[in-house]
Amino acid sequence: EVKTRGKNGYQFFDPAFYGAMRQRKQRERELQAAIAGNQFVMHYQVRVSAATQRVASLEALVRWNHPTAGMLYPDEFIPLAEETGMIVPLGELVVDTVCAQIAAWTRDGCAAVPVSINVSSRQFNERDMHALFLQSLERHGIPADRVEIELTESTMIRDPVRTSEHLQAMHALGIRLLVDDFGTGYSSLSMLQQLDFDLLKVDKSFTRRLGGDGQGEVLFTAIITMAHALGMKVVAEGVERPEQAALLAQLQCDELQGYYIASPLDAVGVQGEIRRRQAA
Ligand code: C2E
Ligand code: MG
Ligand code: MG
Numbered sequence: 001e002v003k004t005r006g007k008n009g010y011q012f013f014d015p016a017f018y019g020a021m022r023q024r025k026q027r028e029r030e031l032q033a034a035i036a037g038n039q040f041v042m043h044y045q046v047r048v049s050a051a052t053q054r055v056a057s058l059e060a061l062v063r064w065n066h067p068t069a070g071m072l073y074p075d076e077f078i079p080l081a082e083e084t085g086m087i088v089p090l091g092e093l094v095v096d097t098v099c100a101q102i103a104a105w106t107r108d109g110c111a112a113v114p115v116s117i118n119v120s121s122r123q124f125n126e127r128d129m130h131a132l133f134l135q136s137l138e139r140h141g142i143p144a145d146r147v148e149i150e151l152t153e154s155t156m157i158r159d160p161v162r163t164s165e166h167l168q169a170m171h172a173l174g175i176r177l178l179v180d181d182f183g184t185g186y187s188s189l190s191m192l193q194q195l196d197f198d199l200l201k202v203d204k205s206f207t208r209r210l211g212g213d214g215q216g217e218v219l220f221t222a223i224i225t226m227a228h229a230l231g232m233k234v235v236a237e238g239v240e241r242p243e244q245a246a247l248l249a250q251l252q253c254d255e256l257q258g259y260y261i262a263s264p265l266d267a268v269g270v271q272g273e274i275r276r277r278q279a280a
């Protein structure tokens with residue numbers, strides 16, 4: 001009996017476990033403060049036409065400018081934000097920041113390029129996304145066709161009825177709908193068609209397979225044929241090499257995104273990238 005209690009006691013006071021818990025609690029408090037004090041910045045990565053290299057859209061990617069740890073990337077705080085529900089206020093902050101940025105670019109006379117915003121499943125389930133976007137668009141005086149939303153297949157599967165109602169209402173406003181990381185989840189063809197998606201973003205794991213044994217090309221050909229038949233465009237994510245870009249253009253992939261095209265840049269840098277491309 002003593003032994004068992006001792007064992008439990010040991011587990012409870014395991015310094016490594018306790019340390020990890022404390023660290024997590026600390027990160028949670030920091031994230032709370034970061035939302036209250038808006039320590040986030042948005043970076044923007046261009047998505048270009050495979051045929052013309054002109055900019056089709058910008059993807060808004062959130063970064064946390066942490067007071068001591070420096071710039072943190074989404075993988076370091078989005079999972080915690082999702083687990084704790086803080087993704088809801090964080091998501092509101094992102095939508096509002098992006099809309100404010102679009103309005104500022106418009107005032108500065110920048111080209112009217114749409115911006116896509118990532119939305120995760122918990123946000124979709126807990127917040128009326130349609131109302132959130134509508135309010136933010138109105139507050140900043142932005143037409144709905146300046147924004148797009150990206151959601152993964154798992155987001156749609158969680159609560160298909162509710163999700164589809166909201167998506168349809170947003171689509172009716174003129175917001176384009178994008179499937180993110182396509183090929184890594186389990187969406188059905190009928191769901192993609194019913195929800196009337198505009199564009200499939202094919203996950204970077206598929207792009208990585210191009211130029212090897214030919215299987216990457218086979219997969220892209222199948223996805224592109226299917227997407228076009230359903231009235232959707234296709235973008236390849238994670239394009240890192242010129243050969244991949246050339247192959248994708250040959251396969252009739254509509255758009256490209258990745259480090260080879262351009263890295264995510266801050267709000268000033270990305271406007272330089274757009275001007276450089278539209279001038280070329
Ligand atoms: P995602 O939506 O699939 O975004 C693309 C990610 O791939 C970005 O990472 C981008 O920097 C990275 N990337 C771009 N080009 C390349 C490339 O050529 N090679 C490779 N290996 N990676 C490339 P990031 O910015 O770290 O974002 C990671 C994920 O975090 C995003 O994946 C998205 O799911 C999530 N995320 C980002 N911003 C937000 C946000 O505002 N709200 C929500 N809910 N999620 C966000
Ligand atoms: Mg995305
Ligand atoms: Mg993606």
Ligand code: MG
Nearest residue numbers: 118152180181
């Ligand atoms: Mg992703």
